[in-house]
Amino acid sequence: MKKVLILFGSKSWKTKGPFSDLKYQSCYENLYSLASKNGVALYRASYQWYDHKNNIFKYAWTFKNGVWERASEIKPDLIYDKTSFRMETNLFKEKISENYPIINDPLFTSIADNKFITSLLFPEYSKRCYLLTSSADLKKSTALIKGTRIVLKPLSESGGKGVQIIHKKQLESILIKQPLLAQEFINSSNGIVGIMKGTHDLRTVFINNKLIYSYIRQPKKDSLLANLAQGGTMFIIKNNQLPKSIFPVFKKVASTFSQFENTVYTIDFMFDKSQKPWIIELNSMPGMYFPKEEEKCMEKTYLELIKLFKNA
Template identity: 30%
Template sequence: MLERKTDGKSNLVVLFKEGKLMSYPFSSKDYLESYRDFFKVAEKRFAIFIIRGMSKYRGDGVFTGGFRWNGSNFVRHHGRIAARVVYNKGRLVADGGAHWAIINVSELHRISRYKDLTHKIFPKLMKRGYRIYSRPQFLRALKKIQSQKAVFKPVDGFAGQGIIIKEKDKLMTSLRRFNGLLEEFIDTSQGVPGLTPSYHDVRMTIMDGKLVQCYIRVPRHGSLLANVARGGSLHEFSPRRLPRTARHIANLVDKRFKKYGHRVYSVDVGYEGSKPFLFEINDQPGVPHKKWERFYREWHATLLGVLLAADRDLR
């Protein structure tokens, strides 16, 4: 049997996409600071390893080559690393095994990553969306869109990349390809009472069914994209101010996801008038920045609790 502990502590692998050690997200000072603070707490219970990319994966939760967190820095590790718990921030699609666990399992990962699957699983929570592959399919789907504006997005995009929002009669001229998802526009211009007066999206971060963080993102002037990576601003708020209708959507999503075991993800919704609609689900929410004081320590502590619970379930 593979040894999945180091110095008496279970091996925790944090898997990121391909790149150098200090590639994204560590290239961001805010993210690096947050991960360091999390590792300082988690190292009391785990031996922590950083892996960059699927090229290091050998199957069955085993990796070769990476970096070990030594309490203050990252030290290159040349040997084999057999994980007990994998925190997947990369492209690994797996379900764990008898002796190792992954956050999140493959089906939750797919539903969250592929926007057409999100529509298929949660059609009553979302505006109309159509999977398209060609110009003729785009034109047929566009006729079914009832909003004045339409949204084109990549099926597996993130951070707002590749999303185009235009008046229906102007959208086609902005597209370089037709392989993606065509959606009705959610007009959030009336805002959310008590939170914002105009365009927005509301994000709720869920860990094993617990609402850990909620904040509202507002687009920069002249934009309809609220992603912080696209210039939007972020404002945390107390869960007590979260509208019950938004929390209801999060509860419905988690009811479906509960069967997938230990889980970490976020739910984005937007209000059109008084009705919320699901924008998307993100199974790899970013760690909080230290300047976002409201949920910083709780976020780290709750994530550690999820990882420890996954580890305990293996025993």
């Protein structure tokens, strides 16, 4: 049976179990059970548990017979990377990649998850980003960005972390402590014609450039950030409901990254008042969570992922 290790961030081995959030635990239990039925043994480990001298993972969690079990001295056939962008994490991944194949390729991840780079790769579908390293940069970019509001965001974070939507009159109070991006605010309050009304973003999920599923995220009351991690809600839509205007974007992204094999990524969109789609970001590590009412979509996605693991 092929061994695939799902690589995560910093984590203590002394915890009672691998998860603190039961809803995510339930989804992963479904994934591990489905993988086992299809000839793939899944393991879960922190990058900190990798012993580069002996080329093994000292510890890992696995799910068998309805129970999470501890495992040791794991030598997987493949790594599925689910770590967040951190300098320390990247150094560990470099060492791991010398001995194990990784999905996604770390180079692909570094490109796709960098919002500044992707804005340059897809300028016709992206609002221009301005790189800020000082208050002077912020002042210059503000004069060039249309509208009364401006979006400030980190280069590589996901889940809406660090994103600020600021009125230009408030920018004098902003301190630039790390590199940030400034971008024009997109007013998505008209929704997506024929699908939904109101502020939103649309996430489309791909495995090996194949569109697997799509869902709308809407922000909680009095918020403009639709990410689930920020309290937003989601509902899945059928692929045949998607606006035709985003399909050329799919082709462009697939073509741009065609030299990379075995890819998993998302493209997030907002539609402005004229219904033009704009890329908000790409994400090389889509979440694994599905609500209970979307079990069919969950199983379809997990089976595609398992197929990728088996063929990689």
